[in-house]
Amino acid sequence: MREVVIIGAGLTGLTTAFHLKKRELDFVVFEQANRAGGVIHSVSENGFLYEEGPNSGVISNAEVLHLFEDLGADCEMEVAASAVKKRYVLKNGKWEALPGGLKSAVITPLFSLKDKFRILLEPFRPKGKDPHETLAGLVRRRLGKSFLNYAIDPFIIGVYAGDPGRLVPKYALPKLYQLEQQYGSFIGGSIKKQFQPKTEEMKKVTRCVFSVKGGLSVLIDGLVKHIGNERILLNSSKITVKPIADHFEVSYLNNQGEPISIEARKVISTVGAHQLDQIMPFIDSVSLAKIGSLHYTKVLEVIVGFKEWKGMNLDAFGGLIPFVEKRDLLGALFMSALFKDRAPEGGALFSIFMGGVRRQDIYQLPDDEVQKIVGMEFCDLMKVTDFQPELFKIIRHPYAIPQYEADSGERFSTIVAIEQKYPGLVIGGNLRDGIGMADRILQGKKLSDVV
Ligand SMILES: Cc1cc2nc3c(=O)[nH]c(=O)nc-3n(C[C@H](O)[C@H](O)[C@H](O)COP(=O)(O)OP(=O)(O)OC[C@H]3O[C@@H](n4cnc5c(N)ncnc54)[C@H](O)[C@@H]3O)c2cc1C
Structure with a gap:
């Protein structure tokens, strides 16, 4: 017993x-x-250290820190380099940085002028009444279509490989749902929450991106x-x-x-x-x-490593590609920019994601076709003239991410x-x-x- x-x-x-x-x-x-x-599995190969499953986590609760404290010297947390906090979103075939402050939010080409003005009225919009309203419905109602397409959609692709038209915020993003339900507004709620007293435990929740020295x-x-x-x-x-x-x-x-x-x-x-x-x-x-009946989406993870990097400047966390851009990749994480010792000196390592809820067709493709697509997209997006990576791996996740739907x-x-x-x-x-x-x-x- x-x-x-x-x-x-x-x-x-x-x-x-x-x-x-x-x-x-x-x-x-x-x-x-x-x-x-x-699904966590790190691999060292040919001078590269890559992940076959998740690449990083977020310090979204204090338990993460307590666990690392308890594990002590056996496991050293590595927080992503602050120099690469920027997140790129693709618009009209060009990477644009997601705004990190008020000024950049005003000038960014990601959102329409109409929605930028519309957002000023967000605190005054009525609260939603349907607990099963989709994320797309909620964001369109409160923030506008361009925010849905170029902020929330890429975020959901990055986290869920999902579809905002199917995910229900009450279950998939409960904190966002509660902001509207409790405070009547995303903006008003966020400001009020900032001024609320924080316990020592709450102060530890930095939302920093982490991995582990040596891989997950x-x-x-x-x-x-x-x-x-x-x-x-x-x-x-x-x-x-x-x-x-x-x-x-x-x-x-x-x-x-x-x-x-x-x-x-x-x-x-x-x-x-x-x-x-x-x-x-x-x-x-x-x-x-x-x-x-829980819907798990299929995801293709493609690992690409170069011993000598000659493409675009890797000054960001990575790039996400909104569905409206109609590309074959969901996005790419610039792993060697985020964490140390992931690629040989002067080289670069990427984790690329494909498939997800709206592109299950891609998951069915044979490896050689996947490689062809990645090569073409990569050259265009990452400004590489010759796609000859020293590392190329395709990992298929048939039950990757559960989708918290209605x-x-x-x-x-x-x-x-x-x-x-x-x-x-x-x-x-x-x-x-x-x-x-x-x-x-x-x-x-x-x-x-x-x-
Ligand atoms: C491709 C991918 C990328 C991801 N990226 C991120 C990310 O960047 N950041 C992040 O925070 N999260 C990410 N995640 C999510 C995160 O990895 C998972 O939430 C987490 O690792 C899941 O852990 P788990 O123990 O719940 O499930 P699993 O890792 O699936 O473990 C379940 C275990 O149960 C075992 N098992 C199943 N059936 C049986 C059985 N019948 N008998 C015995 N054993 C069984 C399995 O073999 C497995 O070892 C990602 C996930 C995937 C798939």
Whole structure:
């Protein structure tokens, strides 16, 4: 009999396990893959250090900092270089910096003159009444079409690889939704919030972009080291959970393919919504369907590295491409400008994203066609005359980013109902509570607190 079984050794499951270990509780983590980390995976190759999954996180809650403090010397946070805070957005085939202040907001060509004047009236616009209004609807109503197309749309592409016409702010961007609901205005609400007293914990939330010295896998290695290898059962397949009286039976095939059953008082799942029906067949099919219908978008991540960079000046975080620009790339992160030691001296490393909710057609293309498209787009956008990178990798993520759309509310209440029906069962993971790494770290802490 184990006290806790955690399913999934991605960032969420490992953070949960880390906190249980800190409290010296009894637990074991089941992972079907042959390594921990889930979608996080850093690779060193040919003088480049690249990420196959997420590239960076945002310090959007203090738990992120606490985790790094706890991990100590095993894992050193690297905050993105402040010199490259700028974010480019493509308009009419030209990179334009997203405004960072009032003056640049007035002169930027990204937004129309009409919308720049219109924004002065934003605080006086009535509050939305439809909790399922899409993000596109909300932004068009409060800020105007050009803000939607050239500020919110690229932001959503960068975070969700998503479509503002489908995401619902109540679930996908709850802080933005609350600004309107609580204060009646984005501008008025932001100003009022700035003057509110901040606790020490709130002051730590800098929203800085971070990675880890040596790549994000160093964070995973640090977590694994603190948790203990013996508590993470890699290559565990066909895991199924069955409730028995006041506890659970967990059956699986171990790394030798032998069937094993153990009992546990609590089970914490951190797997994706599409994997839940295999693990928990005892849940009624209607509830499983409501959870499993979560829309995950497919994303292509293309890593491009040059040993000698001869293209445009990499003075930004990266560039995002609004949907209205009708290009085949979603955007590119200038990784070697953001973090140290990502490319050989004088070289450059990029993470390029393709696909997403509105370009699923791109995901289906074979690798040689993807390479052709990237070569053409890259030469044009990054001012490269000859596309001969020393590093070129295509990584396909079939279940990349969950999209919190209009059906999210029903999904969340279904999860709560299941957890109430089966005390001791906790359903976590990126199917709720946010999609970013910082959200996962925060959820991992909360999941551990339930025990
Ligand atoms: C391409 C991409 C880019 C991203 N970019 C960013 C970014 O720049 N910034 C940011 O903050 N976030 C980003 N994210 C999101 C972030 O990476 C994720 O939110 C986070 O890493 C997810 O962690 P997780 O543990 O919840 O899920 P996962 O990493 O998916 O881990 C789940 C684990 O469960 C295991 N598992 C699944 N089914 C079973 C089963 N039946 N039995 C046992 N084990 C099972 C899986 O093998 C996996 O190890 C990105 C995600 C992707 C895919």
